[in-house]
Amino acid sequence: MNKARIKRMLIFLLNPIVLYLKKNIEYLRMKYTKYLDRPIYDKTILFEAYSGQSVTGNSLALFEEIHNDSRFKEYRFIWSSIEPKKERKALSQYRNVKLVKKGTVAYVKYLARAKYLITDTTFPHYFNKREEQSYIMAWHGTPYKTIGKDVKSSNYDSHKNVMKNILHTDYFISPSKYTTDTILNSQTSKDLFSGEVLELGMPRVDLTYNVNAEDLKMKMNIPLEKKVVLYAPTWNDYSQDINQSVSELVRDAEQLQMLLGNDYLVALKVHYYEYQAISNMNTECYLVDNSIDTNKVLQISDYLITDYSSVFFDYLGLKRPIYFYFKNYDEYSTKRGLYLEKDELPGPTCSTIDKLAELISESTGILEDKYFPMIERFSPYDDGKVSKRVIDYIFFNKKQTLGSIYKTETTKEKILIYGGYFKNNGITESLIRLTNQFDYEKYNLTIIIPSIVPKNSGVEKVIDRLDPKINLLFNNNRINLKFNEEYQYKLFMNRGLNGIVKKLNIDHIMYRGYKQIVGNVKYDKVIDFSGYNSFYGSVFAFSNVKEKITYLHSDMKKDKERVVRGRRPNKLPLQLMFSIYKYFDKILSVSKTSHLTNLSKLGEQLGITNKMDYVENYLDAERIERLSEEYQEFNILNQKVLIDNVNLEDGVLEFKGILKPSKNNNNYVTLGRLSPEKNQELLIRAFKRVLNEEPNSRLYIIGEGTQRKKLMTLIQNLEIEDKVILTGHMDNPYYLLKMCDVFVLSSNYEGQALAILEALAVGLKVISTDIPGPDNILKQGYGELVEATEIGLSRKMISVIKPEKKYKKFDPYLYDEKVKERVKSILE
Template sequence: MTNMKLLNMYKKAKVIILNSYYSFYYYKARLNKKLILMESKNGGDLAGNMFHILLELSKPEYKEYTVYLSVLESKQVSIQNQLNKYGMGNIRITRTNSYHYYKYLATAKYLFTDTSFNRSYVKKEGQVITNTWHGTPLKKMGRDVEDRAYGIGNVQRNLLFADYLVYPNDYMKEKMIDAYMLNDLYEGTILNEGYPRNSVFFHKEIGQDIKRELGLEDKQVFIYMPTWRGTLVKKNTDHLLALIEYHLRPLDKALKDNQVLYVKLHPFVSKDADYSKYEHIKPYPDQYDTYEFLNMCDCLITDYSSVFYDFANTGKKIILFAYDETEYIKERGLYVSLDSLPFPVVKSVKNLVYELNSPKNYDDTQFLKECCTYDSPGAAERICRHVIKGEKQCREEKLPKNGKDTVILFGSALSKNGLTTALINLFNNIDLKKRNYFVTFNEQALKKAPLRLAQIPEEVGIYPMSSGESFTLFEAAAYLFYFKWNKENAFTEKYLDRLYKREWKKHFGDTHFDHVIQFAGYEKKVINLFQRYEGAKTIYVHSDMVAEMKTRGNQHYLTLKNAYQKYDNVAVITSDTVPPTLEISGREDNIVVINNCHAHKEVIRKSKEPLAFDVDTKCNITEQELKKILAGDKKKFITIGRFSPEKGHLMLMKAFEKFCVEYKDVCLIIIGGHGVLYNQTLEYAKNSEEEIIIIKSIKNPMPILKQCDFFILSSYYEGLGLTLLEADALGIPTMSTDIPGPRGFIKDYNGYLVEASESGLEMGMIAFMKGEVKAMNVDYGRYNRGAVEQFDSLFE
């Protein structure tokens, strides 16, 4: 065994032990009504709202409470010094993600955060969570950031877990509720209350004291707080430091002797910045609370940071130094344009210096009314009294519900495949205003292709699942027995049931769904997860799962058997798949037929677009060669389906070669998205004497399909085969192997069936050449109306 494998085993064992420790307190320990757990920026900071709430909790009136602050190990010394400086001797530190931390996470009655707790946190019944967040958003957030929306799950679930959400203005409330899709899901209470950190701006003496302490009474003090421009994955620290220095050098020379500029950078950058070369520029002294320090400053310089929403309470000047505005907005996006704000926007150091030496010359009255609405002295006191002592000190608000049923569907990885097509077709045909629809998926599945989410209509919410299972020792054993060794007994039932009930609560808390739908029908972990939902639940069956297990071995029999027995509805997409489904479950009364919808209008529209390869498209001929073939007179046969054993591509190619002995001037096109047989398929085509074109991964194959003469579904087994319907919608003659799934549909519409063999496919090709195979020309409008009625019947 390699050292790497041993290391991985050690890491997994360590996580399981930690989870077991946490779960022990989660299940066995009572809540401590006098215990409070605080966390700022996931343990990486003590600033802003959390700092000022801690100040409030350090007062004598809360002396009967034990208050723990979660802190990363690397921050313990600096934060302890900060606590000491402000006389908060009663506040205790616990290391983030330590054993003690998990104990307090499971037993504290009151929890406060300005971001989110970690991904393994499960809210315990009776816990009271207050989430203040950490700023009014200027930059887009949540689902509004298209290439990062897939990763919002942990923040979203933490917001939904919260008993109290604090919003200092209606603008912020609206943006966050929309960006994290809290409407019709959030059951907690909104506190329309000022930010605790902003109360300091109403006490000028605090700033004056710091100014005296630092010997700056005769100085004009500025602070520069630029936005972090990297990501957690791509920090690019050297470039950012060079950029900052590029601006600070000439700025330092332009500043007067009675002026001093403090710079507060993101921790990733600040630790490497060198200020020794400057005369008038200094680093922010981190022993001070940021907002108390801001209260001292005469002017704030920032760019796209939400700090200006807070600083505006001082009435002092704000300058937006947006030297890279066009580039930044293109990458991240803003909710409002900088030009719509009252503050001066500058792009050069020269103009920045001019503004620093000019008095405030703008009117921010309307801005203060809209964006500093509830800020006032004593916010932390009111929040703590409201939340902990039960005194109604803050303005409360409940989000109104629209009275519609709420439905969540698991959509798998939203890959380029039939499952995703079926899901999008469903959304394109049902009335999305009839119910509140949400799509869930595993965050990691979209990490490499985040823009897949763009397929989901805006009217449909998203709710990513942000982590995998958090096993205890016994649950991990039960998991192995059940999934790896196919053992089912009282032990596996007990601990898998406990695991997945807790997992549901971890992801979705007490969020109410009227119906949950495992639409993909695959992925054993999610099948087991949805099975434990205590409410109406449906699982789809898109294929002959008996054949799937025999051919691909990609399904877990015990999972399917139990799911088909325990879900309220088992939705098969064609009547042909009822027998194999019944063979697995032995229960017939919960099996319903719900046909997949077909986006025939969209297929026709896409077929009119110009043919174009994507960046990731692979083909054994060039795009220009393909266009020439499609425009030519030779007959073009085509199939579309992943490069997988059940699709029968090898059988099709062999049949095509036999067919070509008699029939010349014909080519075969095979288009697939992915699959284990791609290389083998490509190699076979390469060695064939006939013209076989292999195309992998093309976003829109419809322009190719439209120019072909004959569509062949060559599968050994299939759910229905939506590509068959797509070809028919374009008026192309089609045929299919005589298998469950397509069989019923094709018989209903007088299509052409052949035996699932080389000879069967060859005979079908010959029949086409003789004019015996026609397009079915199905009325898809009528077909879809029937499918929608079937889908709606789930909710009756």
């Protein structure tokens, strides 16, 4: 046994042990997953507020209503808290209550086994609701500042855990249609959310209506005769220094108190993080204890001051004056974004403490006309009985006469697609074109994005091209596994469903992984468009979806053995995929000839012949024609240069300049990833032979990849640097294609060779090595096939470029129509 194999075995054996012994998030994940297979605690409710930061808000309101209801006397109540010691006193008055520290084994046990889960934010990224559980989400406020995908400065995937939690939710509690639509749309969840929307009001506002004002004032040591001015700003997540931020808050509160005088008491209520900092300051500012719920404090407040906080929506029902104090409105509204304009707000706005004190001092208590329509729009059902209505419906199925209960889930056929990592390659391009021609009146599409999406990244630019009607489901979380399943999963990934692995519990593991991604969503079809990712291929294969489709983008058996830098990157993934093809209903190649190749090599061997078919990639002729005419050129150093990949960032303009093909030259071009199977090395060597006879020739190689350095070295060794242009990736390659004369494909194998169709669409003559995929196209009279040798390819390049060589005219629009019909027949 060689050293490399011993090393792999040791890693295989030790890695799960190391993860377990570290007692970190992976240890908790293992424990959580173990508890997922244990029986449910039937009469047990887990409560969590603000991710465990406090015992307040909607979760507290629902808890108090449930706890005081005799129908729940046999229930156990579990509260999750980051600091249980701080909350123990507040909860000591209640019976059957247990506090657990968030991020502990006790926490994940109840997260996995409690029958009911109630939160106002989200549970951790490893959360995977069981079918026997009921998940109740009562979001922590009506949005004023933008959230989710609407945040101007956020990444595409910044809301992924919120979206995931919503997809696992059974009951979404909301105070208004505005709140429902804003939250679900901002998390790209509205069409997919399969639970019920309970627009019955904001539960936490019950705390406002039901608290005794005099008792609370006494508890807070506030004289009864004082007029209370509550200053409740939002957490300023755009402040770089929290100490500077809280110092400004305290200074503002102190100055306002001084200006208003002794008849008033200015009470500062701040975010959890800011509270910790202010508690350690030497100040006379009245700081509201963080353990006292904000909504209770609203009842004793004669005036409310806020900025971007949603607290003013909760205050509307009291019909008391609201003031908006903005210190950085332009910056905040630009970076974060706001859903309401200034003139829509239910009270005056100002930017100085002096003006704020003047407004409060001169207040007559008469509200602006726009105040009352806002109550109807944002809090029409807040009457102090919201929690009771929610509980009666969820736990006792009692119909409600006040409010509205409904579903937002689309009635269209839902399709879930995995298409890879959205790199600039042929599979990504084919997927975008396929989805752009879907009938969105009939289908609702979701695409899994399995990676982070940084701002201004290449992945972001590719995603921008997707139809906005597509739901994007971001998932780069690790699959949940028990300790022993770590070994089973790795065996499966390394060996596929072969040998001893067949006896393991793989179907259960991967089905659970599927549910971890999609939650409660019931998809009608799943499509593994990538065809190379063994994880997503497996979760799709073992899902409970009624129709499962996977794609074969090349000669898959040959691709399995492809060598890149001395390794075979596709060997293990495709070995696994071959072993689970039988679980798919349709296995689609992307051309007729590649279908016949895969059929002969895999069909009978794997017992999948009757499932195999083909559907060509969509071309999008209209887009290609339009882009082939869109280009810019400049004269630089007496040379005509084409401008591509233009980017303006931070005042700096960056672009790529490519020498424009001259009509006096014979211009050859190829397009594709710079990788071994594309065999651009053969093309370059053949082109060197072409130059011996036609020295006025040029070769443009469009694309980027791992072989770039190797190809550059070859070009230098052949001394043809001035004849071969490596353009790199081009956002729009079509105008350059159109300016050339002959397209040459030198690949060892292809699925369909979309680049050939693109070249034909812009009117080029085409040559390709004689391989499945291209042969299906070119044998129809559209171009030439050639043996994969330097001599054969060079001779064909010289002969094809001659004017007398004529070929059948390709109609890209007719081709697209045929593909549309083919796709339609496959989907139906």
